[in-house]
Amino acid sequence: MNHSIRGLGLLASVALAVTLLLPVRDFAQSNSKTDQWIHVRVESKEEGGETVRVNVPVEMAVKVLPAIKHAPLHDGKVRIDCGHMDDVDLRTMLDAVRSSKDGEFVTVQGKEDVRIAKSAGYLYIHVTENNHHARAANDGKGNETHARSAVSKVDVKVPMKVVDALLSAGKDELDIVAALHALSLHGDTELVSVKDDDNTVRIWIDSKNVSD
């Protein structure tokens, strides 16, 4: 009788332990599902060209960056060296954009089309470069036979909260860690896209641990 009671007690203890452990495991799984990853993909379309794919968990980047002490990066912040900015005060510019209302701030049309705008909580930067490569080939009758145009496109889309976080550091500093925190809270976003005839660059953030 005593043996059967002890056996039942042991069984109950095991069942309790399993019951207590199961939700923890489920929580851990659901937690890992919400982890945000930064993806970088660089693809060269040239023959034998290079392909680079980087996938980094935001949480890990947030912890590793402050551990790197190498100028200009320290404590997860980048020091802006004004001497190398061609007299452009980047911080003041970003601060001005942050505090202004939605609208289109810069529009340049020419060989390069540039558009900088703020809309619905996002900062947009679009640059399109049109390169017309007219070949000096001739068909013998004085007509040009071949002309090639190359288009380079740069699209940057950054949530304004990330800009705010970036500027939360002291003067002449950008807080990369704070910006990553803000990014991770923002959900899936395509940050940078660069396309030209030879290369494609994409930087985006999502909850997948592989770049598809």
Added chain:
Amino acid sequence: MLFIAKAAIGAGATLALVGAWVFHEGIIRVDVDEARSGGSHVHFWVPATTVSTGLRLAPRRYVRQAADKSRDYLPVLREISKGLQKYPNAELLDVRDASNHVHVSVKGGQLYLDAVSDDENIHISCPTVTLEHVADRLEDAAPGV
């Protein structure tokens, strides 16, 4: 006869326990093949526990020397090794061109570094928990990091 049987069972159980303990952390594997003539071919694997335990048993001054030399990188190693344990399966880096391929990934808690080129093939794998043990041990030997 009964005594011998009991001793055999005891020895077998001890061996099984020791084996389980030695391999519980995983295996460190290194494969290096150079394609050139006379190139080196290095292939070995060791239980990761031997590295963790070896660092504890190694003379303190040697561990301290190693810690001093790697002082600048210890905080980064510590954070990366701790961070990687949260992601047991992940593709971290993939770089390839016509003749080279570098791949860094984590599978089942094991960090894999693969570098394949026309000249040489390098495959290294190490449990992420071992990296953390190494970082912790070196940090203990180099306080203030």
